[in-house]
Amino acid sequence: MDAYGGQGRMAVYLRDHHDKIVGRWAELVLAVVGGRLSLDEIRHELDDLYALLLRVMTQQDEHAMGELRATLDELSRSRARAGFTPSQTALGVFSVKDAVYELVADTADLVHEYLAFTRMVDDLGLRTFESYSAAREQIIADQSAAMMELSTPVVRLWEGVLAVPLVGTLDSARTQLVMEKLLETLVATGSEQAVIDITGVPTVDTEVAQHLLKTVNAARLLGAQCTICGIRPQVAQTIVSLGIEFGDIATKATLADALALALSNAGLKVVPA
Amino acid sequence: MDRVPIAKIGPTLFVSIQIDLEDESVVQLQEDLADQLTATGASGVIIDISAVEIVDSFIGRMLTMIGSISRLFDAETVIVGMRPAVAITLTELGLSLRGVRTALNAEKGLALLNGTA
Numbered sequence: 001m002d003a004y005g006g007q008g009r010m011a012v013y014l015r016d017h018h019d020k021i022v023g024r025w026a027e028l029v030l031a032v033v034g035g036r037l038s039l040d041e042i043r044h045e046l047d048d049l050y051a052l053l054l055r056v057m058t059q060q061d062e063h064a065m066g067e068l069r070a071t072l073d074e075l076s077r078s079r080a081r082a083g084f085t086p087s088q089t090a091l092g093v094f095s096v097k098d099a100v101y102e103l104v105a106d107t108a109d110l111v112h113e114y115l116a117f118t119r120m121v122d123d124l125g126l127r128t129f130e131s132y133s134a135a136r137e138q139i140i141a142d143q144s145a146a147m148m149e150l151s152t153p154v155v156r157l158w159e160g161v162l163a164v165p166l167v168g169t170l171d172s173a174r175t176q177l178v179m180e181k182l183l184e185t186l187v188a189t190g191s192e193q194a195v196i197d198i199t200g201v202p203t204v205d206t207e208v209a210q211h212l213l214k215t216v217n218a219a220r221l222l223g224a225q226c227t228i229c230g231i232r233p234q235v236a237q238t239i240v241s242l243g244i245e246f247g248d249i250a251t252k253a254t255l256a257d258a259l260a261l262a263l264s265n266a267g268l269k270v271v272p273a
Numbered sequence: 274m275d276r277v278p279i280a281k282i283g284p285t286l287f288v289s290i291q292i293d294l295e296d297e298s299v300v301q302l303q304e305d306l307a308d309q310l311t312a313t314g315a316s317g318v319i320i321d322i323s324a325v326e327i328v329d330s331f332i333g334r335m336l337t338m339i340g341s342i343s344r345l346f347d348a349e350t351v352i353v354g355m356r357p358a359v360a361i362t363l364t365e366l367g368l369s370l371r372g373v374r375t376a377l378n379a380e381k382g383l384a385l386l387n388g389t390a
Contacts, residue, residue: 126326138359176361180361183357183360183361184357185358186377190377190381191377192377199278214364214365217364218357218360218361218363218364219360220375221352221355221359221363221375222355222360222375222377223355223374223375223376223382224377
């Protein structure tokens, strides 16, 4: 906190010109965010920030810096969620320098303190950058988790027959999720047949095959039978040329064939009505 | 050490494992089961592990071994009620319980032994 000290006169000056500076600051921010926020909204946010800034500069209490950082973090997070760019977010802080400079420029004896002030604002601006990117990363992580959930449905085709339509690349994390979900649903519904449809899996390499085999083996341990279907011609060629063995696991060309097999395994027969 | 009870129901021996398996109790179970198979001449063994939450490679191997022992007495082993987490663990350990049949629950296991499934 001492790094930002020695700004006593500056603080007094800033407090005296509160309305003028915040007003100018808000105008500058408004120009940057391009009409996505109203002047009143911005003013409201900046009033809080400005009050905290003054508290830090006058070193009235030791909590001021922490509060200022927390407020900035919160502001950057909401900017990141609302889809503002990093520059727009950081300039929201940096532009206070311009607003203050326009007033201080004529007052030569404040220049020294103004430098200390800009150093402080630079630090705070960098902080908004950091919390902005942290918020962005959080958003990306949330989205990939949501996608993971969406992309692994286990559906019931028939009494005792489940299907797992796999779409997209199979990696260890997804296979784990698919496996858990399939096994839990097998137990919960008392199903003995499962069909794994890999029509939507673009490539099958040894690793993906290994993951599939693991899933089938785990299901077998529970007492359920798995059929793999939807192997496309190119994928079949890859599998053979890689020398992957599916062993005694049943594979069928289409989901329809697999369903027919699963039904007959379950002791059911489809006859014309 | 807890002992696992073995119940005879018709031609089937029913083993329900209600405790967290320790290595000793599994070895004891193996011995008890072999004794019972000789004494009763049962034709099937159902091992219900629906209450088992933790397995290791030793227990996985023992289950396979129980299957092999039962086969020597011309009895078939069905392991029933395995939890998904246990199945995943066994698969990750590379144990596929060869020579042992599996069923989702005790009812389906019995049907499997009676040849009605």
